[in-house]
Amino acid sequence: xxxxxxxxxxxxxxxxxxxxxxxxxxxxxxxxxxxxxxxxxxxxxxxxxxxxxxxxxxxxxxxxxxxxxxxxxxxxxxxxxxxxxxxxxxxxxxxxxxxxxxxxxxxxxxxxxxxxxxxxxxxxxxxxxxxxxxxxxxxxxxxxxxxxxxxxxxxxxxxxxxxxxxxxxxxxxxxxxxxxxxxxxxxxxxxxxxxxxxxxxxxxxxxxxxxxxxxxxxxxxxxxxxxxxxxxxxxxxxxxxxxxxxxxxxxxxxxxxx
Amino acid sequence: xxxxxxxxxxxxxxxxxxxxxxxxxxxxxxxxxxxxxxxxxxxxxxxxxxxxxxxxxxxxxxxxxxxxxxxxxxxxxxxxxxxxxxxxxxxxxxxxxxxxxxxxxxxxxxxxxxxxxxxxxxxxxxxxxxxxxxxxxxxxxxxxxxxxxxxxxxxxxxxxxxxxxxxxxxxxxxxxxxxxxxxxxxxxxxxxxxxxxxxxxxxxxxxxxxxxxxxxxxxxxxxxxxxxxxxxxxxxxxxxxxxxxxxxxxxxxxxxxxxxxxxxxxxxxxxxxxxxxxxxxxxxxxxxxxxxxxxxxxxxxxxxxxxxxxxxxxxxxxxxxxxxxxxxxxxxxxxxxxxxxxxxxxxxxxxxxxxxxx
Numbered sequence: 001x002x003x004x005x006x007x008x009x010x011x012x013x014x015x016x017x018x019x020x021x022x023x024x025x026x027x028x029x030x031x032x033x034x035x036x037x038x039x040x041x042x043x044x045x046x047x048x049x050x051x052x053x054x055x056x057x058x059x060x061x062x063x064x065x066x067x068x069x070x071x072x073x074x075x076x077x078x079x080x081x082x083x084x085x086x087x088x089x090x091x092x093x094x095x096x097x098x099x100x101x102x103x104x105x106x107x108x109x110x111x112x113x114x115x116x117x118x119x120x121x122x123x124x125x126x127x128x129x130x131x132x133x134x135x136x137x138x139x140x141x142x143x144x145x146x147x148x149x150x151x152x153x154x155x156x157x158x159x160x161x162x163x164x165x166x167x168x169x170x171x172x173x174x175x176x177x178x179x180x181x182x183x184x185x186x187x188x189x190x191x192x193x194x195x196x197x198x199x200x201x202x203x204x205x206x207x208x209x210x211x212x213x214x215x216x217x218x219x220x221x222x223x224x225x226x227x228x229x230x231x232x233x234x235x236x237x238x239x240x241x242x243x244x245x246x247x248x249x250x251x252x253x254x255x256x257x258x
Numbered sequence: 259x260x261x262x263x264x265x266x267x268x269x270x271x272x273x274x275x276x277x278x279x280x281x282x283x284x285x286x287x288x289x290x291x292x293x294x295x296x297x298x299x300x301x302x303x304x305x306x307x308x309x310x311x312x313x314x315x316x317x318x319x320x321x322x323x324x325x326x327x328x329x330x331x332x333x334x335x336x337x338x339x340x341x342x343x344x345x346x347x348x349x350x351x352x353x354x355x356x357x358x359x360x361x362x363x364x365x366x367x368x369x370x371x372x373x374x375x376x377x378x379x380x381x382x383x384x385x386x387x388x389x390x391x392x393x394x395x396x397x398x399x400x401x402x403x404x405x406x407x408x409x410x411x412x413x414x415x416x417x418x419x420x421x422x423x424x425x426x427x428x429x430x431x432x433x434x435x436x437x438x439x440x441x442x443x444x445x446x447x448x449x450x451x452x453x454x455x456x457x458x459x460x461x462x463x464x465x466x467x468x469x470x471x472x473x474x475x476x477x478x479x480x481x482x483x484x485x486x487x488x489x490x491x492x493x494x495x496x497x498x499x500x501x502x503x504x505x506x507x508x509x510x511x512x513x514x515x516x517x518x519x520x521x522x523x524x525x526x527x528x529x530x531x532x533x534x535x536x537x538x539x540x541x542x543x544x545x546x547x548x549x550x551x552x553x554x555x556x557x558x559x560x561x562x563x564x565x566x567x568x569x570x571x572x573x574x575x576x577x578x579x580x581x582x583x584x585x586x587x588x589x590x591x592x593x594x595x596x597x598x599x600x601x602x603x604x605x606x607x608x609x610x611x612x613x614x615x616x
Binding site: 050052071072073074075076077081082084088089090091092093096097100101102103104105107109111114115116117121122125126128129130133164168 | 267268270271443446447449450451452454455457458460461462464465466467468469470471472473479525
């Protein structure tokens with residue numbers, strides 16, 4: 001059984017069908033990339049999965065559990081973590097605090113215990129801290145541990161956001177343009193993190209990405225979208241040579257001219 | 259310069275980071291305990307007033323500075339706490355019961371106002387809480403069978419375990435204990451998941467939500483806790499002024515509370531204390547210099563509120579960190595002594611902007 005499945009999801013904003021009857025399955029342990037020109041509906045699919053938008057039609061299933069109507073703050077508890085295209089970290093908190101906020105969905109200590117900071121809260125805090133330290137060690141963020149996010153360079157923030165998502169200990173990780181704003185070396189580094197996440201942590205990844213080199217490096221399968229519709233699905237090679245995809249990227253006139 | 263060598267994760271959650279903290283905060287507490295023995299009734303009374311405003315300031319700081327929600331109606335919460343406490347005292351309940359009940363009831367009122375205003379933020383929330391403040395003010399005026407209406411009523415003298423708290427000293431000590439309690443609760447909140455959730459909501463609602471934080475729940479909780487602390491301050495305020503009248507809890511008082519958090523420094527508990535000292539001392543300062551000011555400025559009506567407004571604007575423009583920001587910079591200058599540079603505390607420009615979904 002697939003880890004994640006979208007069955008005919010659609011969303012309309014006014015008269016525009018931003019996502020139109022899109023279905024796909026993601027198997028456990030694979031890296032699944034979504035590509036497409038600007039405005040194709042890639043990020044909208046992510047916002048549907050993280051339940052920020054309501055799907056007009058269709059079903060979302062993770063691990064055999066439907067979550068089409070789950071409130072957005074419950075999605076993390078179902079094991080789905082995400083990053084954002086334009087970095088949505090908490091800029092006025094330290095890196096460590098950001099990672100600990102990622103542990104929020106695992107916080108189970110009662111209100112009174114927190115207000116009095118009783119033993120149960122203290123022990124839970126140490127456990128969360130250990131997990132956060134694991135992520136810091138995994139991503140090599142030690143030297144920034146106590147820095148305020150607002151003072152960190154953009155490239156590091158991208159990694160911190162990845163780390164915060166890993167703190168959720170997700171089954172499914174949604175990466176929204178992990179390479180946007182990064183230089184060539186940083187993009188390559190991001191590619192290695194994604195491969196490590198897949199191999200060492202066994203986390204399934206869905207990725208929206210424009211950088212074809214990165215897509216080719218890490219993806220097992222690729223889905224191409226245009227105007228909210230699926231154009232092609234398959235291995236990176238198949239999708240990139242698919243005539244519909246070429247047409248969507250290079251424009252329809254090419255054929256006519258030739 | 260002190261460098262903390264950490265060997266245990268518990269060190270990061272400890273309230274006192276090192277021996278210096280224990281020493282200085284201990285010394286401060288001892289000094290505060292000794293003040294009534296050393297100083298006159300007037301100064302003890304004034305300092306008690308600072309404590310009461312600091313309690314309310316800490317409450318508002320949790321809401322404004324940490325959760326990022328604004329409230330222009332906190333005078334109403336102070337009033338609810340004051341009236342609840344005094345009315346119950348008059349019906350014969352002991353002070354040790356009425357004080358916590360006033361806090362809890364105000365917290366309940368805070369949750370009640372918090373829930374319907376959850377979808378608002380910024381200006382809209384400011385207007386909604388302003389409206390709430392004036393509605394509560396009207397209730398104080400019209401519900402005369404309980405509140406005494408415009409005539410107000412004299413607050414009974416509280417007793418704790420048989421000791422009457424009639425002078426300024428009694429209220430001073432109770433306020434000090436409540437202030438320390440409120441600071442302890444706040445510090446605990448801020449080092450547990452709840453406080454981090456509040457900071458997350460302040461910095462980015464969208465990503466707070468995808469981290470599994472229930473926005474409605476934590477916003478209502480922040481409102482309730484903030485209101486509850488202000489209610490405790492209100493109960494003490496009633497004994498501080500000794501006579502309750504509805505016009506004491508007007509919008510100007512709410513603006514004073516907002517001044518506490520902004521002038522003190524957003525996002526710091528120290529700031530709430532600094533702000534309370536400032537807000538309580540400014541009127542005293544005006545009273546002292548009033549007669550010596552040229553051109554009859556001292557006799558102008560509305561000098562005090564306009565000065566509060568002016569200071570608020572100047573702080574937001576030129577010193578966004580507030581008094582706490584100045585304090586931190588001064589501390590840094592001392593600890594880093596020969597290496598302090600002009601640029602160490604200059605704010606850096608950030609070009610990375612993020613778009614909000616809502």
